[in-house]
Amino acid sequence: SQQGEEDPQALSIQEGENATMNCSYKTSINNLQWYRQNSGRGLVHLILIRSNEREKHSGRLRVTLDTSKKSSSLLITASRAADTASYFCATSLIFGGYQKVTFGIGTKLQVIP
């Protein structure tokens, strides 16, 4: 299965701390994406890292990708209460112009004010 698996499944931290979420997957990928989902809402695309990239930044987000270990991590620095949400990694395989994206089960992050 291409499916990503996030670790931990739940994480509770104090506001201002850093939050690190990990994702492991099983097959080759073309890119890996991270999404955020606030409770009962849709998924918001955060960042995409290609298979030939090792690290990417976007604001307070830092994503790493290690294709040799088939793993990725999402770091949120200086967390805020508004970061409370579920975070999903999604692995993507592209063939013939078609992209298949498969989601993991997510990490539920709680940031305590």
Add this chain to the structure above:
Amino acid sequence: EPEVTQTPSHQVTQMGQEVILRCVPISNHLYFYWYRQILGQKVEFLVSFYNNEISEKSEIFDDQFSVERPDGSNFTLKIRSTKLEDSAMYFCASRTGPGNYGYTFGSGTRLTVV
């Protein structure tokens, strides 16, 4: 910021009834998707649609499901005869083109089958 719009936000239907979930993808996007998420579970792929036809569908997407892009803007998911286990959040997503692009998701339709 362009958005994917889904309607209705919440639909309650009797078991056995037909439902149509509607989506308006971003106008210059070419690839369209439906995913669903049963409460507390992972986001599951249902179907992808490109060039007016289904590109791929999952095992979940059986004969009770169909998709349509009737007028070049709307993208609909129809469930012909709903079952209790169809209760879930249904998300529409679109993507601009082939290659390394993320999806833009709608805010979802919560379907409750009673």
